[in-house]
Protein backbone atom coordinates (compact mmCIF):
# COMPACT_ATOMS: atom_id res chain seq x y z
CA UNK A 1 0.00 0.00 0.00
CA UNK A 2 1.05 3.59 -0.63
CA UNK A 3 2.80 4.74 2.52
CA UNK A 4 0.67 7.89 2.59
CA UNK A 5 -2.23 5.74 3.73
CA UNK A 6 -0.39 3.79 6.40
CA UNK A 7 -0.26 4.68 10.10
CA UNK A 8 1.85 2.72 12.56
CA UNK A 9 1.09 3.43 16.20
CA UNK A 10 1.30 2.05 19.71
CA UNK A 11 -0.90 2.51 22.72
CA UNK A 12 1.04 3.37 25.83
CA UNK A 13 -0.41 3.63 29.32
CA UNK A 14 0.08 2.93 32.96
CA UNK A 15 -1.13 -0.54 34.01
CA UNK A 16 -4.93 -0.81 34.15
CA UNK A 17 -5.57 2.54 32.51
CA UNK A 18 -7.42 0.72 29.74
CA UNK A 19 -4.98 -0.09 26.96
CA UNK A 20 -6.42 -3.52 26.17
CA UNK A 21 -10.01 -2.30 26.35
CA UNK A 22 -9.26 0.55 23.96
CA UNK A 23 -7.44 -1.79 21.55
CA UNK A 24 -10.47 -4.08 21.50
CA UNK A 25 -12.74 -1.12 20.75
CA UNK A 26 -10.54 -0.01 17.86
CA UNK A 27 -10.60 -3.53 16.43
CA UNK A 28 -14.34 -3.62 16.78
CA UNK A 29 -14.91 -0.20 15.19
CA UNK A 30 -12.71 -0.99 12.22
CA UNK A 31 -14.65 -4.21 11.76
CA UNK A 32 -11.52 -6.28 12.34
CA UNK A 33 -13.45 -8.28 14.87
CA UNK A 34 -17.10 -8.38 15.76
CA UNK A 35 -17.99 -8.57 19.39
CA UNK A 36 -18.92 -12.23 19.01
CA UNK A 37 -15.70 -13.04 17.27
CA UNK A 38 -13.81 -11.23 19.94
CA UNK A 39 -15.24 -13.40 22.64
CA UNK A 40 -14.89 -16.47 20.47
CA UNK A 41 -11.29 -15.60 19.87
CA UNK A 42 -10.51 -15.46 23.53
CA UNK A 43 -12.33 -18.69 24.21
CA UNK A 44 -10.99 -20.58 21.22
CA UNK A 45 -7.47 -19.25 21.22
CA UNK A 46 -6.13 -22.76 21.64
CA UNK A 47 -8.28 -24.27 18.87
CA UNK A 48 -7.44 -21.43 16.57
CA UNK A 49 -3.82 -22.06 17.19
CA UNK A 50 -4.15 -25.68 16.22
CA UNK A 51 -6.29 -24.98 13.22
CA UNK A 52 -4.09 -22.36 11.68
CA UNK A 53 -0.85 -23.62 13.03
CA UNK A 54 0.24 -20.30 14.38
CA UNK A 55 0.48 -18.82 17.83
CA UNK A 56 -1.91 -15.98 18.32
CA UNK A 57 0.47 -13.48 19.73
CA UNK A 58 -1.13 -10.34 18.40
CA UNK A 59 1.80 -8.02 18.94
CA UNK A 60 1.03 -6.13 15.75
CA UNK A 61 -2.47 -5.99 14.37
CA UNK A 62 -3.44 -4.59 10.99
CA UNK A 63 -6.81 -2.82 10.72
CA UNK A 64 -8.37 -1.31 7.61
CA UNK A 65 -10.21 1.90 8.39
CA UNK A 66 -12.38 3.97 6.09
CA UNK A 67 -12.00 7.49 7.44
CA UNK A 68 -14.50 10.34 7.21
CA UNK A 69 -12.59 11.67 4.19
CA UNK A 70 -13.66 8.54 2.30
CA UNK A 71 -10.12 7.14 2.09
CA UNK A 72 -9.27 3.69 3.45
CA UNK A 73 -6.19 3.64 5.65
CA UNK A 74 -4.07 0.77 6.86
CA UNK A 75 -3.58 1.10 10.63
CA UNK A 76 -0.98 -1.06 12.32
CA UNK A 77 -1.43 -1.23 16.07
CA UNK A 78 1.71 -2.39 17.82
CA UNK A 79 1.37 -3.78 21.30
CA UNK A 80 3.52 -2.76 24.25
CA UNK A 81 3.71 -4.38 27.68
CA UNK A 82 2.85 -2.28 30.71
CA UNK A 83 4.97 -3.50 33.61
CA UNK A 84 8.24 -1.87 34.64
CA UNK A 85 10.12 -5.17 34.27
CA UNK A 86 9.51 -5.04 30.55
CA UNK A 87 10.23 -1.43 29.64
CA UNK A 88 12.89 -2.48 27.12
CA UNK A 89 10.09 -4.23 25.19
CA UNK A 90 8.19 -0.96 25.05
CA UNK A 91 11.23 0.62 23.53
CA UNK A 92 11.53 -1.94 20.75
CA UNK A 93 7.85 -1.72 19.88
CA UNK A 94 8.07 2.05 19.68
CA UNK A 95 10.91 1.82 17.16
CA UNK A 96 8.38 0.43 14.69
CA UNK A 97 5.90 3.30 15.04
CA UNK A 98 5.52 6.93 14.02
CA UNK A 99 2.97 7.75 16.67
CA UNK A 100 1.45 6.74 19.98
CA UNK A 101 -1.79 7.07 21.88
CA UNK A 102 -1.01 7.98 25.47
CA UNK A 103 -3.93 6.62 27.49
CA UNK A 104 -4.50 8.17 30.90
CA UNK A 105 -7.23 7.05 33.31
CA UNK A 106 -9.34 10.13 34.11
CA UNK A 107 -10.02 8.92 37.63
CA UNK A 108 -6.37 8.11 38.46
CA UNK A 109 -4.47 10.72 36.49
CA UNK A 110 -0.86 10.52 35.43
CA UNK A 111 1.10 7.65 37.00
CA UNK A 112 4.77 6.63 36.95
CA UNK A 113 4.48 4.45 33.84
CA UNK A 114 2.49 7.15 32.05
CA UNK A 115 5.55 9.33 32.47
CA UNK A 116 8.11 6.66 31.70
CA UNK A 117 6.32 5.49 28.56
CA UNK A 118 5.62 9.01 27.36
CA UNK A 119 9.30 9.90 27.75
CA UNK A 120 10.29 6.78 25.80
CA UNK A 121 7.90 7.79 23.01
CA UNK A 122 9.28 11.33 22.96
CA UNK A 123 12.80 9.90 22.92
CA UNK A 124 11.91 7.84 19.82
CA UNK A 125 10.59 10.98 18.13
CA UNK A 126 6.96 9.80 18.06
CA UNK A 127 3.95 12.04 17.65
CA UNK A 128 1.76 11.59 20.74
CA UNK A 129 -2.01 11.89 21.03
CA UNK A 130 -3.18 12.08 24.65
CA UNK A 131 -6.36 10.07 25.26
CA UNK A 132 -8.25 10.56 28.50
CA UNK A 133 -10.03 7.30 29.28
CA UNK A 134 -12.79 6.12 31.65
CA UNK A 135 -14.80 9.35 31.41
CA UNK A 136 -17.90 7.29 32.23
CA UNK A 137 -16.71 6.91 35.83
CA UNK A 138 -18.26 9.33 38.34
CA UNK A 139 -14.77 10.02 39.71
CA UNK A 140 -13.43 11.00 36.28
CA UNK A 141 -11.89 14.48 36.21
CA UNK A 142 -11.03 15.41 32.65
CA UNK A 143 -9.71 18.89 33.35
CA UNK A 144 -7.44 17.78 36.14
CA UNK A 145 -6.09 14.92 34.02
CA UNK A 146 -5.46 17.32 31.17
CA UNK A 147 -3.59 19.61 33.51
CA UNK A 148 -1.51 16.73 34.86
CA UNK A 149 -0.55 15.65 31.33
CA UNK A 150 0.63 19.18 30.59
CA UNK A 151 2.44 19.75 33.88
CA UNK A 152 3.90 16.31 34.54
CA UNK A 153 4.53 15.00 31.03
CA UNK A 154 5.00 18.35 29.34
CA UNK A 155 2.69 17.60 26.42
CA UNK A 156 0.06 19.95 25.05
CA UNK A 157 -3.20 18.35 26.14
CA UNK A 158 -5.62 20.89 24.63
CA UNK A 159 -6.55 18.37 21.97
CA UNK A 160 -6.57 15.36 24.28
CA UNK A 161 -9.48 13.08 23.35
CA UNK A 162 -11.87 12.20 26.16
CA UNK A 163 -13.14 8.62 25.73
CA UNK A 164 -14.72 5.72 27.46
CA UNK A 165 -13.19 2.54 26.10
CA UNK A 166 -15.90 0.75 28.05
CA UNK A 167 -18.96 2.40 26.47
CA UNK A 168 -17.25 3.30 23.20
CA UNK A 169 -17.86 7.04 23.65
CA UNK A 170 -15.25 9.10 21.81
CA UNK A 171 -13.44 6.11 20.31
CA UNK A 172 -14.38 7.05 16.72
CA UNK A 173 -12.55 10.36 17.22
CA UNK A 174 -9.46 8.43 18.23
CA UNK A 175 -9.40 6.70 14.84
CA UNK A 176 -9.81 10.02 13.02
CA UNK A 177 -6.98 11.50 15.09
CA UNK A 178 -4.71 8.55 14.26
CA UNK A 179 -5.30 9.21 10.57
CA UNK A 180 -5.01 12.99 10.64
CA UNK A 181 -2.61 13.73 13.49
CA UNK A 182 -0.03 10.97 13.12
CA UNK A 183 2.48 11.11 10.27
CA UNK A 184 2.69 8.36 7.65
CA UNK A 185 5.86 6.26 7.54
CA UNK A 186 8.70 7.25 5.26
CA UNK A 187 10.63 4.81 3.09
CA UNK A 188 11.15 3.75 -0.49
CA UNK A 189 9.70 0.40 -1.62
CA UNK A 190 12.29 0.22 -4.37
CA UNK A 191 15.32 0.77 -2.10
CA UNK A 192 17.49 -2.14 -0.83
CA UNK A 193 15.60 -4.01 1.89
CA UNK A 194 15.97 -2.96 5.53
CA UNK A 195 13.44 -4.54 7.89
CA UNK A 196 13.67 -4.23 11.66
CA UNK A 197 13.01 -7.37 13.73
CA UNK A 198 11.01 -6.29 16.77
CA UNK A 199 9.77 -9.64 17.99
CA UNK A 200 10.14 -13.32 17.26
CA UNK A 201 8.93 -16.50 18.81
CA UNK A 202 8.91 -20.23 18.28
CA UNK A 203 5.71 -21.83 17.12
CA UNK A 204 5.43 -25.59 17.45
CA UNK A 205 3.72 -25.92 14.05
CA UNK A 206 5.42 -23.31 11.93
CA UNK A 207 8.85 -22.86 13.45
CA UNK A 208 10.30 -19.42 14.10
CA UNK A 209 7.92 -16.54 13.43
CA UNK A 210 9.50 -13.13 12.99
CA UNK A 211 7.68 -9.80 13.32
CA UNK A 212 9.19 -7.01 11.28
CA UNK A 213 8.68 -3.43 10.35
CA UNK A 214 9.92 -2.79 6.82
CA UNK A 215 11.81 0.52 6.85
CA UNK A 216 13.13 0.49 3.26
CA UNK A 217 12.51 -1.72 0.25
CA UNK A 218 10.16 -4.65 -0.09
CA UNK A 219 10.13 -8.07 1.57
CA UNK A 220 8.67 -10.84 -0.62
CA UNK A 221 7.62 -14.41 -0.24
CA UNK A 222 10.30 -16.68 -1.71
CA UNK A 223 13.02 -14.05 -1.26
CA UNK A 224 16.50 -15.05 -0.11
CA UNK A 225 17.20 -12.87 2.90
CA UNK A 226 20.18 -12.22 5.13
CA UNK A 227 20.28 -11.24 8.81
CA UNK A 228 22.79 -8.41 9.02
CA UNK A 229 24.14 -9.11 12.51
CA UNK A 230 25.35 -12.65 11.78
CA UNK A 231 25.33 -12.80 7.99
CA UNK A 232 23.15 -15.92 7.95
CA UNK A 233 20.94 -16.47 4.89
CA UNK A 234 17.41 -17.90 4.81
CA UNK A 235 14.49 -18.34 2.39
CA UNK A 236 11.21 -16.64 3.19
CA UNK A 237 8.60 -19.40 3.07
CA UNK A 238 5.48 -17.50 3.98
CA UNK A 239 4.41 -14.08 5.12
CA UNK A 240 1.38 -12.52 6.62
CA UNK A 241 -0.30 -9.97 8.79
CA UNK A 242 -2.44 -10.40 11.89
CA UNK A 243 -5.89 -8.88 11.54
CA UNK A 244 -5.75 -10.29 14.34
CA UNK A 245 -6.45 -13.53 12.46
CA UNK A 246 -3.32 -14.47 10.55
CA UNK A 247 -3.79 -13.66 6.85
CA UNK A 248 -1.21 -14.74 4.28
CA UNK A 249 0.16 -12.06 1.98
CA UNK A 250 2.79 -11.97 -0.73
CA UNK A 251 4.85 -8.92 0.23
CA UNK A 252 5.44 -6.18 2.78
CA UNK A 253 6.54 -2.79 1.48
CA UNK A 254 8.39 0.04 3.21
CA UNK A 255 6.27 1.35 6.06
CA UNK A 256 4.37 -1.90 6.63
CA UNK A 257 4.41 -4.28 9.58
CA UNK A 258 3.90 -8.05 9.43
CA UNK A 259 5.39 -11.47 10.10
CA UNK A 260 7.35 -13.95 8.06
CA UNK A 261 8.40 -17.55 8.43
CA UNK A 262 11.71 -18.54 6.88
CA UNK A 263 14.02 -21.52 7.03
CA UNK A 264 15.21 -20.32 10.43
CA UNK A 265 15.60 -23.16 12.90
CA UNK A 266 16.17 -21.47 16.24
CA UNK A 267 14.87 -18.26 17.78
CA UNK A 268 18.38 -17.42 18.90
CA UNK A 269 19.24 -16.69 15.25
CA UNK A 270 16.72 -13.88 15.18
CA UNK A 271 18.08 -11.19 17.38
CA UNK A 272 15.55 -8.53 18.33
CA UNK A 273 16.72 -5.26 16.81
CA UNK A 274 18.53 -6.98 13.94
CA UNK A 275 18.10 -5.86 10.33
CA UNK A 276 16.79 -8.20 7.61
CA UNK A 277 18.10 -7.44 4.13
CA UNK A 278 18.19 -9.07 0.68
CA UNK A 279 21.10 -11.49 0.33
CA UNK A 280 21.86 -10.55 -3.28
CA UNK A 281 21.25 -6.81 -3.01
CA UNK A 282 21.98 -6.01 0.60
CA UNK A 283 21.52 -2.61 2.21
CA UNK A 284 24.68 -0.65 3.01
CA UNK A 285 24.07 -0.43 6.71
CA UNK A 286 22.15 -1.90 9.59
CA UNK A 287 19.29 -0.05 11.25
CA UNK A 288 20.06 1.27 14.73
CA UNK A 289 19.48 -1.77 16.94
CA UNK A 290 18.54 -2.27 20.54
CA UNK A 291 20.73 -2.72 23.54
CA UNK A 292 21.15 -6.25 24.76
CA UNK A 293 18.86 -6.94 27.66
CA UNK A 294 20.61 -7.99 30.79
CA UNK A 295 19.01 -9.88 33.65
CA UNK A 296 18.96 -7.88 36.89
CA UNK A 297 17.59 -10.31 39.45
CA UNK A 298 19.10 -13.72 40.18
CA UNK A 299 17.84 -16.71 42.14
CA UNK A 300 18.41 -20.45 42.40
CA UNK A 301 15.71 -22.83 41.19
CA UNK A 302 15.63 -26.38 42.52
CA UNK A 303 13.13 -29.20 42.31
CA UNK A 304 11.75 -30.50 45.57
CA UNK A 305 12.21 -34.01 44.23
CA UNK A 306 15.80 -34.34 43.04
CA UNK A 307 14.73 -36.88 40.39
CA UNK A 308 12.94 -34.09 38.55
CA UNK A 309 16.13 -32.17 37.90
CA UNK A 310 16.36 -33.15 34.21
CA UNK A 311 12.71 -32.25 33.74
CA UNK A 312 13.46 -28.82 35.14
CA UNK A 313 16.35 -28.41 32.71
CA UNK A 314 14.16 -29.40 29.74
CA UNK A 315 11.43 -27.02 30.87
CA UNK A 316 13.89 -24.14 31.29
CA UNK A 317 15.27 -24.79 27.81
CA UNK A 318 11.78 -24.72 26.34
CA UNK A 319 10.88 -21.49 28.12
CA UNK A 320 14.07 -19.88 26.96
CA UNK A 321 13.17 -20.55 23.33
CA UNK A 322 10.62 -17.78 23.57
CA UNK A 323 12.18 -15.57 26.16
CA UNK A 324 15.68 -14.49 25.38
CA UNK A 325 15.74 -12.10 28.34
CA UNK A 326 15.84 -15.02 30.71
CA UNK A 327 19.08 -16.77 31.53
CA UNK A 328 20.06 -19.94 33.40
CA UNK A 329 23.09 -22.08 34.17
CA UNK A 330 23.55 -25.17 36.34
CA UNK A 331 24.51 -24.67 39.96
CA UNK A 332 24.62 -26.94 42.93
CA UNK A 333 23.96 -26.43 46.57
CA UNK A 334 24.98 -28.60 49.48
CA UNK A 335 21.53 -28.24 50.92
CA UNK A 336 19.38 -28.46 47.80
CA UNK A 337 21.44 -30.58 45.40
CA UNK A 338 21.52 -29.83 41.69
CA UNK A 339 19.62 -26.85 40.39
CA UNK A 340 19.94 -23.77 38.23
CA UNK A 341 21.02 -20.20 38.75
CA UNK A 342 18.54 -18.09 36.84
CA UNK A 343 18.60 -14.45 35.82
CA UNK A 344 15.41 -12.42 35.38
CA UNK A 345 14.50 -8.88 34.37
CA UNK A 346 12.76 -8.28 37.66
CA UNK A 347 10.65 -9.92 40.34
CA UNK A 348 7.51 -10.10 38.21
CA UNK A 349 9.45 -11.84 35.49
CA UNK A 350 10.76 -14.30 38.07
CA UNK A 351 7.26 -15.00 39.34
CA UNK A 352 5.95 -15.55 35.82
CA UNK A 353 8.68 -18.07 34.98
CA UNK A 354 8.26 -19.85 38.30
CA UNK A 355 4.51 -20.09 37.84
CA UNK A 356 4.80 -21.39 34.30
CA UNK A 357 7.26 -24.06 35.42
CA UNK A 358 4.88 -25.18 38.11
CA UNK A 359 1.66 -25.01 36.10
CA UNK A 360 2.70 -26.01 32.61
CA UNK A 361 5.41 -28.46 33.56
CA UNK A 362 3.97 -29.62 36.87
CA UNK A 363 7.20 -29.17 38.77
CA UNK A 364 7.42 -28.53 42.51
CA UNK A 365 10.09 -25.95 43.00
CA UNK A 366 12.16 -24.39 45.71
CA UNK A 367 13.34 -20.89 44.85
CA UNK A 368 16.12 -19.24 46.80
CA UNK A 369 16.03 -15.59 47.82
CA UNK A 370 16.44 -13.26 44.84
CA UNK A 371 19.55 -11.15 44.70
CA UNK A 372 21.56 -8.96 42.35
CA UNK A 373 24.94 -9.13 40.63
CA UNK A 374 27.95 -7.56 42.37
CA UNK A 375 31.31 -6.59 40.97
CA UNK A 376 33.97 -7.52 43.47
CA UNK A 377 37.57 -6.36 43.18
CA UNK A 378 39.93 -8.71 44.98
CA UNK A 379 43.13 -7.64 46.70
CA UNK A 380 45.12 -9.12 43.80
CA UNK A 381 43.29 -6.83 41.37
CA UNK A 382 40.98 -9.42 39.77
CA UNK A 383 37.37 -8.39 39.32
CA UNK A 384 34.64 -11.00 39.86
CA UNK A 385 30.97 -10.90 38.93
CA UNK A 386 29.07 -12.57 41.74
CA UNK A 387 25.33 -13.18 41.75
CA UNK A 388 25.32 -16.22 43.98
CA UNK A 389 26.04 -15.80 47.71
CA UNK A 390 27.73 -19.21 47.80
CA UNK A 391 30.40 -17.86 45.44
CA UNK A 392 31.12 -14.88 47.70
CA UNK A 393 34.91 -14.58 48.20
CA UNK A 394 36.64 -14.68 51.59
CA UNK A 395 36.25 -11.20 53.16
CA UNK A 396 40.01 -10.92 53.65
CA UNK A 397 40.51 -11.19 49.88
CA UNK A 398 38.05 -8.42 49.06
CA UNK A 399 39.30 -4.96 48.15
CA UNK A 400 36.00 -3.35 47.10
CA UNK A 401 32.43 -4.30 46.25
CA UNK A 402 30.25 -2.46 43.76
CA UNK A 403 26.51 -2.97 43.83
CA UNK A 404 23.98 -2.03 41.11
CA UNK A 405 21.96 1.14 41.61
CA UNK A 406 18.68 2.18 40.09
CA UNK A 407 17.13 5.55 39.56
CA UNK A 408 13.55 5.32 40.73
CA UNK A 409 10.72 7.71 39.98
CA UNK A 410 7.87 7.49 42.45
CA UNK A 411 4.72 9.41 41.75
CA UNK A 412 2.30 9.79 44.62
CA UNK A 413 -0.20 11.94 46.43
CA UNK A 414 1.11 14.46 48.90
CA UNK A 415 -0.32 12.75 51.96
CA UNK A 416 1.77 9.60 51.44
CA UNK A 417 5.09 11.38 50.95
CA UNK A 418 6.08 11.11 54.64
CA UNK A 419 5.67 7.33 54.75
CA UNK A 420 7.44 6.86 51.43
CA UNK A 421 10.39 9.01 52.46
CA UNK A 422 10.79 6.84 55.52
CA UNK A 423 10.74 3.72 53.36
CA UNK A 424 13.33 4.98 50.86
CA UNK A 425 15.64 6.10 53.68
CA UNK A 426 15.36 2.68 55.26
CA UNK A 427 16.23 1.19 51.87
CA UNK A 428 19.41 3.30 51.69
CA UNK A 429 18.00 5.67 49.09
CA UNK A 430 19.59 8.99 48.13
CA UNK A 431 17.30 11.79 47.04
CA UNK A 432 17.90 13.20 43.58
CA UNK A 433 14.82 15.32 43.19
CA UNK A 434 11.57 16.25 44.92
CA UNK A 435 9.01 17.97 42.77
CA UNK A 436 5.36 18.91 42.93
CA UNK A 437 4.03 18.07 39.45
CA UNK A 438 0.52 19.28 40.33
CA UNK A 439 -0.64 20.97 43.55
CA UNK A 440 -1.25 17.55 45.13
CA UNK A 441 0.98 15.13 43.24
CA UNK A 442 4.63 14.67 44.05
CA UNK A 443 7.34 13.13 41.91
CA UNK A 444 10.19 11.72 43.98
CA UNK A 445 13.40 10.78 42.23
CA UNK A 446 15.76 8.58 44.21
CA UNK A 447 18.84 6.52 43.71
CA UNK A 448 18.44 3.19 45.43
CA UNK A 449 20.41 -0.04 45.60
CA UNK A 450 18.73 -2.64 43.39
CA UNK A 451 19.23 -5.29 46.06
CA UNK A 452 16.82 -3.41 48.34
CA UNK A 453 14.23 -3.10 45.57
CA UNK A 454 14.14 -6.77 44.70
CA UNK A 455 13.13 -7.64 48.21
CA UNK A 456 9.85 -6.15 49.34
CA UNK A 457 10.08 -2.56 48.15
CA UNK A 458 7.20 -2.60 45.70
CA UNK A 459 4.75 -4.28 48.05
CA UNK A 460 5.62 -1.93 50.87
CA UNK A 461 5.31 1.09 48.65
CA UNK A 462 1.84 -0.06 47.61
CA UNK A 463 0.81 -0.68 51.16
CA UNK A 464 2.16 2.61 52.57
CA UNK A 465 0.41 4.59 49.85
CA UNK A 466 -2.74 2.45 49.81
CA UNK A 467 -2.04 1.86 46.15
CA UNK A 468 -1.64 5.57 45.34
CA UNK A 469 2.00 5.44 44.39
CA UNK A 470 3.50 4.22 41.19
CA UNK A 471 7.08 3.29 40.52
CA UNK A 472 9.31 3.21 37.50
CA UNK A 473 13.04 2.58 37.46
CA UNK A 474 16.13 2.20 35.31
CA UNK A 475 19.60 0.93 36.11
CA UNK A 476 21.82 3.87 36.98
CA UNK A 477 25.34 2.71 37.71
CA UNK A 478 27.00 1.29 40.82
CA UNK A 479 27.94 2.27 44.34
CA UNK A 480 30.88 1.01 46.32
CA UNK A 481 29.25 -0.49 49.41
CA UNK A 482 30.39 -2.58 52.36
CA UNK A 483 28.32 -5.66 51.61
CA UNK A 484 28.70 -8.83 53.65
CA UNK A 485 27.48 -12.37 53.32
CA UNK A 486 25.06 -13.47 55.99
CA UNK A 487 24.75 -17.19 56.62
CA UNK A 488 21.80 -18.90 58.19
CA UNK A 489 22.42 -21.88 60.44
CA UNK A 490 19.72 -24.42 61.10
CA UNK A 491 20.44 -26.62 64.11
CA UNK A 492 23.98 -25.33 64.07
CA UNK A 493 24.63 -26.22 60.41
CA UNK A 494 24.97 -23.47 57.79
CA UNK A 495 22.48 -23.94 54.94
CA UNK A 496 24.17 -22.53 51.84
CA UNK A 497 20.90 -21.94 49.96
CA UNK A 498 19.72 -19.59 52.70
CA UNK A 499 22.69 -17.21 52.59
CA UNK A 500 22.06 -13.64 51.52
CA UNK A 501 24.11 -10.53 50.85
CA UNK A 502 23.39 -7.51 53.06
CA UNK A 503 24.83 -4.10 53.79
CA UNK A 504 27.16 -4.28 56.80
CA UNK A 505 25.42 -1.48 58.70
CA UNK A 506 22.04 -3.20 58.39
CA UNK A 507 23.25 -6.75 58.97
CA UNK A 508 22.34 -6.98 62.63
CA UNK A 509 18.79 -5.72 62.13
CA UNK A 510 18.25 -7.77 58.99
CA UNK A 511 19.56 -10.92 60.68
CA UNK A 512 17.22 -10.47 63.63
CA UNK A 513 14.19 -9.87 61.46
CA UNK A 514 15.07 -12.76 59.19
CA UNK A 515 15.50 -15.44 61.84
CA UNK A 516 12.37 -14.27 63.58
CA UNK A 517 10.41 -14.63 60.33
CA UNK A 518 11.94 -18.04 59.75
CA UNK A 519 10.91 -19.16 63.18
CA UNK A 520 7.33 -18.43 62.16
CA UNK A 521 7.69 -20.22 58.85
CA UNK A 522 9.51 -23.38 59.84
CA UNK A 523 6.99 -25.82 61.28
CA UNK A 524 7.64 -27.30 64.68
CA UNK A 525 9.40 -30.63 64.53
CA UNK A 526 9.80 -33.47 67.01
CA UNK A 527 12.83 -31.69 68.44
CA UNK A 528 13.96 -28.15 69.12
CA UNK A 529 15.49 -26.32 66.15
CA UNK A 530 17.85 -23.37 66.53
CA UNK A 531 17.93 -20.80 63.74
CA UNK A 532 20.90 -18.47 63.72
CA UNK A 533 22.15 -15.69 61.51
CA UNK A 534 25.92 -15.34 61.27
CA UNK A 535 28.47 -13.15 59.60
CA UNK A 536 31.63 -15.15 59.31
CA UNK A 537 31.95 -16.87 62.67
CA UNK A 538 29.97 -14.20 64.50
CA UNK A 539 26.37 -15.05 65.39
CA UNK A 540 24.23 -11.93 65.06
CA UNK A 541 20.78 -13.34 65.86
CA UNK A 542 19.14 -16.48 67.16
CA UNK A 543 15.63 -17.89 67.49
CA UNK A 544 14.33 -21.28 68.47
CA UNK A 545 11.52 -23.32 66.99
CA UNK A 546 10.26 -25.25 70.00
CA UNK A 547 9.65 -28.98 69.75
CA UNK A 548 6.24 -30.46 69.07
CA UNK A 549 4.77 -31.84 72.20
CA UNK A 550 2.02 -34.03 70.83
CA UNK A 551 1.50 -36.20 67.83
CA UNK A 552 -1.00 -34.44 65.56
CA UNK A 553 -2.83 -37.67 64.99
CA UNK A 554 -3.47 -38.14 68.67
CA UNK A 555 -6.42 -35.80 68.36
CA UNK A 556 -8.21 -38.12 65.96
CA UNK A 557 -7.25 -41.31 67.63
CA UNK A 558 -10.19 -43.67 67.58
CA UNK A 559 -12.23 -41.01 65.86
CA UNK A 560 -13.64 -40.63 62.43
CA UNK A 561 -11.32 -42.21 59.87
CA UNK A 562 -12.13 -39.71 57.13
CA UNK A 563 -11.08 -36.86 59.34
CA UNK A 564 -7.85 -38.64 60.00
CA UNK A 565 -7.28 -39.16 56.30
CA UNK A 566 -8.00 -35.52 55.62
CA UNK A 567 -5.47 -34.46 58.19
CA UNK A 568 -2.87 -36.75 56.70
CA UNK A 569 -3.58 -35.42 53.23
CA UNK A 570 -3.29 -31.91 54.47
CA UNK A 571 0.05 -32.74 56.01
CA UNK A 572 1.19 -34.33 52.77
CA UNK A 573 0.13 -31.27 50.82
CA UNK A 574 2.15 -29.13 53.18
CA UNK A 575 5.13 -31.43 52.83
CA UNK A 576 5.16 -31.24 49.07
CA UNK A 577 7.08 -28.01 48.99
CA UNK A 578 9.38 -28.88 51.86
CA UNK A 579 12.99 -29.79 51.60
CA UNK A 580 14.59 -31.93 54.26
CA UNK A 581 17.87 -30.44 55.29
CA UNK A 582 19.74 -32.55 57.78
CA UNK A 583 16.89 -33.64 60.00
CA UNK A 584 14.80 -30.52 59.56
CA UNK A 585 11.96 -30.02 57.06
CA UNK A 586 12.19 -26.52 55.61
CA UNK A 587 9.23 -25.19 53.60
CA UNK A 588 9.58 -23.07 50.46
CA UNK A 589 8.37 -19.97 52.30
CA UNK A 590 11.34 -20.11 54.64
CA UNK A 591 13.74 -19.89 51.68
CA UNK A 592 12.00 -16.68 50.70
CA UNK A 593 11.63 -15.38 54.27
CA UNK A 594 13.84 -12.44 53.37
CA UNK A 595 11.09 -11.21 51.05
CA UNK A 596 8.69 -11.06 53.94
CA UNK A 597 10.63 -9.51 56.79
CA UNK A 598 9.14 -6.13 55.92
CA UNK A 599 5.63 -7.41 56.60
CA UNK A 600 6.01 -6.90 60.31
CA UNK A 601 7.12 -3.31 59.89
CA UNK A 602 4.12 -2.80 57.65
CA UNK A 603 1.60 -3.68 60.31
Ligand SMILES: Nc1nc2c(ncn2[C@@H]2O[C@H](COP(=O)(O)OP(=O)(O)OP(=O)(O)O)[C@@H](O)[C@H]2O)c(=O)[nH]1
Pocket residue numbers: 013014015016017018019020021022081082133134135136137163164165166167
Ligand atom coordinates in the same frame (compact mmCIF):
# COMPACT_ATOMS: atom_id res chain seq x y z
N1 LIG B 1 -15.38 2.34 33.73
C1 LIG B 1 -14.47 2.10 32.81
N2 LIG B 1 -13.63 1.08 32.96
C2 LIG B 1 -12.71 0.86 32.02
C3 LIG B 1 -12.61 1.66 30.86
N3 LIG B 1 -11.59 1.20 30.12
C4 LIG B 1 -11.07 0.14 30.77
N4 LIG B 1 -11.75 -0.08 31.91
C5 LIG B 1 -11.51 -1.12 32.92
O1 LIG B 1 -10.25 -0.91 33.50
C6 LIG B 1 -9.61 -2.16 33.77
C7 LIG B 1 -8.25 -2.20 33.09
O2 LIG B 1 -8.44 -2.14 31.69
P1 LIG B 1 -7.46 -2.87 30.67
O3 LIG B 1 -7.91 -2.53 29.32
O4 LIG B 1 -7.29 -4.29 31.03
O5 LIG B 1 -6.14 -2.07 31.05
P2 LIG B 1 -4.69 -2.26 30.49
O6 LIG B 1 -4.08 -0.92 30.52
O7 LIG B 1 -4.72 -3.01 29.20
O8 LIG B 1 -4.10 -3.12 31.61
P3 LIG B 1 -2.77 -3.99 31.52
O9 LIG B 1 -2.94 -4.94 30.37
O10 LIG B 1 -2.74 -4.68 32.85
O11 LIG B 1 -1.66 -3.01 31.32
C8 LIG B 1 -10.56 -3.23 33.28
O12 LIG B 1 -11.28 -3.69 34.39
C9 LIG B 1 -11.45 -2.50 32.30
O13 LIG B 1 -12.73 -3.07 32.22
C10 LIG B 1 -13.53 2.76 30.74
O14 LIG B 1 -13.54 3.52 29.77
N5 LIG B 1 -14.43 2.92 31.73
